[in-house]
Amino acid sequence: MTARPLVTVFGSLHYDIMVDSPDRPRKGETLAGSAWFPKCGGKGGNQAVAAARAGVPAAMIGAVGDDDFGRALVANLDRRGVDRSRVRTLGSAGSGMSVAIFDADGDYGAVIVSGANLSLGEADVAAAADLLARTGVLVLQNEVPDAANAAIAAAARAAGGRVLLNAAPARPLSDALQRQIDILVVNAVEAADVSGRAVAGPSDALAVAAELAGRFPHVVVTLGGDGLVYAGAGEAPYALPAIPVRLVSTHGAGDEFIGVLAAGLAQGKGIRVALEAANAAAAKLVATPENER
């Protein structure tokens, strides 16, 4: 596969606020939390940052509100070396954001407000034509409208790029979008949703990936501490075990995996080599002390 090293991510930017609390509040209750932490996130933004960190040029297409969260999200992309010239600032909606409340057991409940992310559409696709002409891999997720994903996927493919969909969070996929996908990446929960079959472990995942390979050219199911499985048309499905590490936190593992996988493919690596690099990078991240939050 010829290298065309630009990774372009079309998708979500969220400003995340994480709160440590003794419990999650019930209706009408106010609790005293112990600490809060801000984080620039959104699956799209995280994946673009991961691709850039993996050493390829990365660009982000997205939208933020004209507010402090939006300015922080854009500054973060600048700091991480992501081209954000196609991130629009919108006057009519606030930035995407989330609040996650972690209780003493480490369980959490969260609220996400999509805000400006929902404005992505045809105008963004048209404005990205020159970027798409240089893009090796376009990365999509399910946090922006499906119709926008379908439109940019068609444009990227027409321009000679490949399209990777991280179908997260799970939601129905339009036929128009499904037709444009080269590489589908899902975790076990999303694999069950896309296939309609339960995925309880690596052997279920292998069967489901093989079945989904009838609908998508390349299918990857990530399995957390069990690694991943891969299936592709004309190739025997296989599993890659997770790399054993001392776990600090699984936070962000999926986005790191996607960004590094896209970077490898854009550099011209074969799928197996790119999957091995993504598996190694995600294992390194979950063992990094700074990843605790």
Ligand SMILES: Nc1ncnc2c1ncn2[C@@H]1O[C@H](COP(=O)(O)OP(=O)(O)OP(=O)(O)O)[C@@H](O)[C@H]1O
């Ligand atoms: N405990 C672990 N040890 C080693 N590698 C891990 C571990 N957990 C996750 N990984 C790596 O990260 C990849 C993605 O993890 P996972 O399947 O949990 O994705 P996800 O559900 O999208 O993650 P998240 O939403 O928590 O970011 C795995 O396929 C594996 O490569």
